[in-house]
Amino acid sequence: MKHWTLAFTCLAISLLQLRAAEAEPKHRLIFPFQSKHVHSSSIVQCPNGDLLAVWFHGTGERTANDVQIQGSRLRHGQDTWDPPFIAADTPNVPDCNPVVFLDPQQRLWLIWIVVQANRWEHSILKYRISDNFQNPGPPQWKWQEIILLQPDANFPDQIKDGFKKLGYKRDMWGEYARPYDELIVEAARDQTKRETGWMTRCLPLTLPSGRILLPLYSDGFNLSLIAISDDAGTTWRTSQPLVGLGNIQPTLARRKDGTLLAFMRDGGGPPYRVLTSLSRDEGQTWSIATDTSLPNPGSSVAITVLADGRWIIALNDTERGRHQLSIAISTDEGQTWPRRKTIQQTQFQQGSFAYPTLIQTPSGKIHITYSIQQSQGASIQHTELSPTWLDNQTTAF
Numbered sequence: 001m002k003h004w005t006l007a008f009t010c011l012a013i014s015l016l017q018l019r020a021a022e023a024e025p026k027h028r029l030i031f032p033f034q035s036k037h038v039h040s041s042s043i044v045q046c047p048n049g050d051l052l053a054v055w056f057h058g059t060g061e062r063t064a065n066d067v068q069i070q071g072s073r074l075r076h077g078q079d080t081w082d083p084p085f086i087a088a089d090t091p092n093v094p095d096c097n098p099v100v101f102l103d104p105q106q107r108l109w110l111i112w113i114v115v116q117a118n119r120w121e122h123s124i125l126k127y128r129i130s131d132n133f134q135n136p137g138p139p140q141w142k143w144q145e146i147i148l149l150q151p152d153a154n155f156p157d158q159i160k161d162g163f164k165k166l167g168y169k170r171d172m173w174g175e176y177a178r179p180y181d182e183l184i185v186e187a188a189r190d191q192t193k194r195e196t197g198w199m200t201r202c203l204p205l206t207l208p209s210g211r212i213l214l215p216l217y218s219d220g221f222n223l224s225l226i227a228i229s230d231d232a233g234t235t236w237r238t239s240q241p242l243v244g245l246g247n248i249q250p251t252l253a254r255r256k257d258g259t260l261l262a263f264m265r266d267g268g269g270p271p272y273r274v275l276t277s278l279s280r281d282e283g284q285t286w287s288i289a290t291d292t293s294l295p296n297p298g299s300s301v302a303i304t305v306l307a308d309g310r311w312i313i314a315l316n317d318t319e320r321g322r323h324q325l326s327i328a329i330s331t332d333e334g335q336t337w338p339r340r341k342t343i344q345q346t347q348f349q350q351g352s353f354a355y356p357t358l359i360q361t362p363s364g365k366i367h368i369t370y371s372i373q374q375s376q377g378a379s380i381q382h383t384e385l386s387p388t389w390l391d392n393q394t395t396a397f
Contacts, residue, residue, distance in 0.1 A: 023389040025343060030072050030081045030369070033377035037061065038070075039354075040201065040300075041369040041380045043101045044108070045361045048134045049076030052097040053369050054087050054110065055380050062115045067094035069112055071138060074382070081382070085138040088128060091112045096123075099200045103232055104210050105236045108133040111147070111214065113199045121197035123218030125149070129233075149227060150195055151238045156188035159223070162243025165288045174358075184221055193220060195318040198227070201300055203261075203357060213283045215262065217248035222267055226283050239279075243288025244268070247275040251303045253311060258282070263303050263313060263334075264289060265297040272319040274301055275306045276334075293397060294328060295319045295336055302358040303334075306387060308368075313337070314356035316366055318395075321394035325353035325370060329390055329397070343368070343383060353381070360387075 030053055040056035051074040058067030072081045086094055087110060098112040108130045116122040125147035131137035144148035169177040186194050198216040200270060205213045214236070216226040224247055226239040242250060246268030253261050260279040264300040266272050273291035294301075299322050301315040311330040316322045317340060324345040327336040344353045356370040366385040370380065 005233075008396045015206070023358065023386040023392065025389065026384040028074075028079075028081065028181070028384075029372070030382055030383045031084055031382040033374065033379050035377050037067075038378050038380055040102075040355045041294070041355065041371065042203065043359055043367055043369045043382070044101045044102060044136050045359065045367075046102075046108075049368065050074065050134060051382075052100055052108070053140075053380065053382065054100050055369075055371075056094075056096045056098060056112075057141050058094065060094075061096060061119055063118045064094055065118075067096060067115075069095045069098045069110070071100075073136065074306065075136065082136065087138060088112060088126070090126070092256070094118070094125075096369050097200045098238035099203060099214075101204050103212065104206060105232055107131050108139055109233065110139075110141075111200050112354065120199065121193070121218065123197050123199050125198060125200065125216075127233075147227065147236055149198055149236060149238050151188075151241070155194050155241065156185050158240050158283060159188050159221070159243055160185045162218055162241065162288050162325060163202060167246065168245070170324075179299070182246075184223075198225065198288065199220075201249040201355075202302060203359070205252040205254065207254065207282055209282065209283055213252055213260075214265075215250040215390075217250065217264075219248070222246050222248065223289075224262070224264060226250070226252075226262075226286075228283055240285045241287045242277045244275050247277065247289035248397055249300045249303055250277075251304050251313075252283075253303045253334060262289075263292070263301055264293075265290075265300050266298060270319075272296050272298065274313075292312045292337070296313055296328055297321055300355045302356045304358045304360055306360055306363065308387065310387075310390070312358070312390065314343070314358045314365070314370070316354060321348045322354040323348050327385075327390065329394065338396060340397060341390060341394055343385075344372075344381075346374075351375070353396045 057070045071087035094115040105269040111127040113123040117176040127142040129143045130139035212229045217224040224242040247264040249265040250262040264275040274294040275289040275314045277289045299316045303313045317326040352373045372381040
């Protein structure tokens with residue numbers, strides 16, 4: 001009897017060890033480390049189970065005219081990503097910040113920015129659509145166009161009102177240097193400025209109504225807005241601005257009661273925190289952006305709502321440097337983030353893990369892509385997680 005008890009105990013321990021091993025993150029480089037600049041990735045799962053990832057690649061960013069959008073495919077059941085392909089390339093102009101997603105018609109969209117005059121604030125939005133994207137190699141694009149946005153004449157006053165609600169204090173001023181808020185509002189009165197320079201970074205959110213919300217931001221205005229489509233992307237209009245002090249690169253999540261939350265990179269001053277704003281009318285109007293408890297060193301974040309109801313956000317959970325990438329966990333729909341898990345880390349200034357994109361597939365697996373920079377060079381990392389990994393040995397903020 002003792003032998004049977006010992007055998008069952010050993011079997012139980014082995015099963016627990018196997019489950020723990022299976023739950024550990026699985027890291028894959030999408031392509032080997034190389035010397036070019038690669039950044040700002042996005043990922044989507046195709047209906048056939050393939051994963052598609054895109055990123056930008058070149059000798060720099062906005063000032064490097066050789067920058068193009070590249071992509072790769074992890075075929076269902078395989079463990080190695082296919083060789084990269086060109087997903088989009090506007091000759092002699094930087095192509096940056098790609099986003100891939102499936103619309104309600106299960107068409108594949110690629111949206112990115114083309115940087116005119118080598119200035120972020122002159123960027124324009126381009127997109128491609130494919131309904132033939134599940135074969136090896138690049139998608140077969142059937143349509144390409146530009147998204148033109150027209151924030152209306154109320155846009156400057158909405159920004160001005162937002163600064164007032166913030167209680168923004170003009171800590172410094174001079175007769176030759178008017179206050180920050182006045183300069184932003186004045187720029188917003190310029191129709192050309194407010195209709196250009198809106199940039200992608202994070203995944204769209206499709207609401208139960210079918211409305212698509214495309215989060216955008218502007219380095220010119222140093223704030224965000226949402227492009228809204230109620231006809232599967234045929235036309236787009238803008239929300240009111242998400243006003244704050246450097247709240248950029250919004251990532252979106254929806255509560256069960258329909259409230260929408262945007263979490264944003266901190267492009268302002270201390271304290272360096274992830275900023276948040278909420279909408280109660282399906283993304284048309286937004287509260288002013290305020291600090292959360294989550295640290296942020298001026299780097300993009302990504303959020304998703306898991307099938308079990310938990311919210312997770314991928315972020316550099318430091319106030320300085322991108323040397324640590326973690327996941328924070330919320331069980332109250334983004335109100336608090338008491339626990340976290342570290343995905344990858346190194347010493348300060350010894351490497352970086354940044355700009356995550358985060359999805360959960362129907363199998364339950366969580367997939368993250370992000371930029372990785374090490375002494376060997378740069379690549380895009382793909383990390384696969386099991387939800388059970390989130391339960392083990394979390395640490396408090």
